[in-house]
Amino acid sequence: MGLVDDNKNKEKDAPQESDGEVGDSSFYTTDQDDDNDDERTLHLGPQRTLKEQLENDKDDESLRKWKEQLLGSVDISNIGETLDPEVKFLSVAIVSPERPDILLSIPEDGKPEGLWFTLKEGSHYRLKFSFQVGNNIVSGLRYTNTVWKSGLRVFSTKDMIGTFSPQQEPYTHEMPEETAPSGFIARGSYTAKSKFIDDDNKCHLEINYTFDIRKDWASKD
Incomplete structure (x- = not known):
């Protein structure tokens, strides 16, 4: 899957075929x-549950509103204790x-x-x-x-x-x-x-x- 003719999101200087x-x-x-890119270690800070994220972000109004908008009607009480x-x-x-x-x-x-x-x-x-x-x-x-x-x-x-x-x-x-x-x-x-x-x-x-x-x-x- 993912076979594109343009050069967006792929390497350049592809060899050109001339056969009619x-x-x-x-x-x-x-x-x-x-695949090497997928193996790189990303340092994004410690993971937190949803409850922990909302609690830690309560003083950051813009971040809190963004997460509340993202979560919508999600019931935090049912899923907020799971990390991954x-x-x-x-x-x-x-x-x-x-x-x-x-x-x-x-x-x-x-x-x-x-x-x-x-x-x-x-x-x-x-x-x-x-x-x-x-x-x-x-x-x-x-x-x-x-x-x-x-x-x-x-x-x-x-x-x-x-x-x-x-x-x-x-x-x-x-x-x-x-x-x-x-x-x-x-x-x-x-x-x-x-x-x-x-x-x-x-x-x-x-x-x-x-x-x-x-x-x-x-x-x-």
């Missing part, structure tokens, strides 16, 4: 390892104007079996995630995605999702529109790894999967 059938492709190789936020991803949809949404369930172990989905080359699409947040505020939730073809890393991206308070109803977050690469070289099978990480450097989900890019959408999708 290849067309525009966002794929490129890089020697940098984005719980983020559970329920599904991801591939949304394209060319076809009905492709709804993909996310296994708890983050390892979909076999081919997870197929993208049509050159298609415009968005990723829409559905997830639940419990226990505490999750701050700075972000999405990283790395794609390989034939053992070579051809794409990587990072996107900020945001900060969310705990609630029973699932959240939905739609990513910016992307364009699948096209051409003979772009078609084929890929492996990918997606992560959802917060400001405390906690990985709430890692998905390892395979997908195809073909001339058309798979009829079974």
Whole structure:
């Protein structure tokens, strides 16, 4: 997932293909390892429960109001004693104007079996995630995605999702529109790894999967 033609949120100086059938492709190789960024230690101060946060912020009116607005109608008495936020991803949809949404369930172990989905080359699409947040505020939730073809890393991206308070109803977050690469070289099978990480450097989900890019959408999708 996450194959874009523009240069936003990705490395520059991608190699250009000149073969007439290849067309525009966002794929490129890089020697940098984005996973190293996820391993860096972030010093954000001690974690606190919701009750402790509100108590400590009572003298800071602007911060208190921001948190109260973020929390909305959350019942602090039920969840405010838990330190770590719980983020559970329920599904991801591939949304394209060319076809009905492709709804993909996310296994708890983050390892979909076999081919997870197929993208049509050159298609415009968005990723829409559905997830639940419990226990505490999750701050700075972000999405990283790395794609390989034939053992070579051809794409990587990072996107900020945001900060969310705990609630029973699932959240939905739609990513910016992307364009699948096209051409003979772009078609084929890929492996990918997606992560959802917060400001405390906690990985709430890692998905390892395979997908195809073909001339058309798979009829079974």
